[in-house]
Amino acid sequence: MTIENLSSQKSFGGWHKQYSHVSERLGCAMRFAIYLPPQASSGQKVPVLYWLSGLTCTDENFMQKAGAHRMAAELGVAIVAPDTSPRGDDVADDDGYDLGQGAGFYVNATEPPWNRHYQMYDYVLNELPALIESVFPVSDRRSLAGHSMGGHGALVLALRNPERFRSVSAFSPISHPVNCPWGRKAFSAYLGPDETVWQSYDASLLMRDAKHPVPALVDQGEADNFLDEQLKPEALEAAAEASGYPLELRRHEGYDHSYYFIASFIDEHLRFHARHLNH
C-alpha cells in the first residue's frame, strides 16, 4: 500500500495534505485530502471525520470552502475527504454531471460498464479507512458527514454499519434517492432496473428499520433549489419518527445548497461529532 504525497499546507497549526494512491477495490488511482489537527503532530492518535462531497466535487471543495479546519484544530479531529468517484481515462463516464465521474453515489455498481470501477461504498467503508489508519496518527474512532450526494452516502454508510461509526451528519442530503430524479437515474445505471436492490442505498428506507442507531444530525436550507424535487428531507423525518431514530433535522430559513450554507453550520457539526468521537 503505497501512497504519494501531492501537497502539504499548514493550516490553523495543523496540516492539509493531498495524496494519491492506487485503490484495489476501485481499480484506479485515487486522490484524497486529509486535515491533520495540531494534536496529531504531538504523538496523539486523533479520531477521524470522513467527509463525503456532492456531485461534481473532488477532494478539494470541502477543504477549500467549508472553513472547517479552525474548529477541527480546536477539537483535535482529523478530516478525510475522498474523491466522489473513480477517475481516469479508462473509467466509464457519462456526459451528465450527475452520472459517472464525479457522481459515484457511494454505491457498489453491479451493472456494466459501471461495475468495473464504481465501488465507492466499499472504498469508503473499508479500503480508505484501513489505509488512513495504517499511515496517519489516527485512531479507529470514525464519524461520517457529507453534502447532498455525499449526505446520502454518509447516512447510508452509517445506517448500514453502525458498528463502524460513532455519529453521522449531513447537509442537504439526497434523503430518499429511490424517489427522486438524481437517485433514480444513478441507481438505474449503477444497480439496474430491479428497484428492490436500490432499497439498501436509501437513507429513508434504511432509517425505518434501523436496529442500532448512530446519532444523526441533518441541516437543510429552506432556499435550496433542490429541496422539493431531489432532497426530500420530509421522508427522512417521517422514517425517524416511525422508528424512533435519534435524528435531529433542522431547517434554516434563507440558506441555499452552497458551501456558504455548509460553512455557516460546520462548526456545530464538528462539535456534534467530537462529542461522540471523544465519548
Place this chain on the structure above:
Amino acid sequence: MTIENLSSQKSFGGWHKQYSHVSERLGCAMRFAIYLPPQASSGQKVPVLYWLSGLTCTDENFMQKAGAHRMAAELGVAIVAPDTSPRGDDVADDDGYDLGQGAGFYVNATEPPWNRHYQMYDYVLNELPALIESVFPVSDRRSLAGHSMGGHGALVLALRNPERFRSVSAFSPISHPVNCPWGRKAFSAYLGPDETVWQSYDASLLMRDAKHPVPALVDQGEADNFLDEQLKPEALEAAAEASGYPLELRRHEGYDHSYYFIASFIDEHLRFHARHLNH
C-alpha cells in the same frame, strides 16, 4: 449608476452577494462581491473592509476560501471584494498570468495599450467606495486588506490616502515592487521605463516618508515560495523602522502563500480592523 445583482447567498446570518456594474473609470463592466453581516439587515450602517486579491483572482477567491464571513458577522463588518483588473474582450491582455487581466496591480496605467482601462488605483480608491456607500447600508468608515498583489495594493492605497482609511492589513504582500520581478514587469508595462514614476506605488518607499500613518498589520508565511524573490517583507520592516511607522509584521513558521494561510489568521485581521473601524 446602475448595478445588477448576480447572486445572493445567505451566510452566517448575513448575505454574500455578487454584482455587476459599468465602471466609468475603467471603461468596462466590473464584478464585485459584498458580504453584508446580519447587523446590516437591521438598519444599522456597518463599516467596510475592502479586500484586494492577488494575481489571477476574481471577486470569488477570498469570499469562498478565506472563511472570513463568520468573524465579519460577529463583528458587524461588511467586506467588499473587487475584481483584480478590468475585464472584457476589448480590454488589453497578456499571455502571462502576472500582466493584464487578473493582474491590474492597483495602479493607474499611463502607457498604451494599458492606459485605456487599467485604472484600478482610482477605481478602488474612489469609484467603488462611492458606489458601495450609495447602494448598501454601510458607513464611510473604511479599512483595506489584501493578499500578495492585493497586499501591495492595500498598503499603497492606505499609505497615500490616510484620510480615507482607518487601518490596513496584508498577507504576504509584494512589499517592494520596484525591486522584484513581478513588480518590475508590471510597472514597466503599465507605467513606462521611468522608474521614478514607480515609486508612488511602492509600499516600502512610501512607508519611509509617511506623514500620517494608518495602523498596519502584515502577516508573512516563512514557507512561502515567493518570499525571497518577490515579497521582500524585510524592505517594509526596514522602512517602518526608519520612519517609526506603526507596522506590526509577523512571520509564521511553516505557512505558505495559499488561502489556508489567510484563513488561519483572517480572524485576527478582522479583529484588528474592527478595533479601528469602531473606534
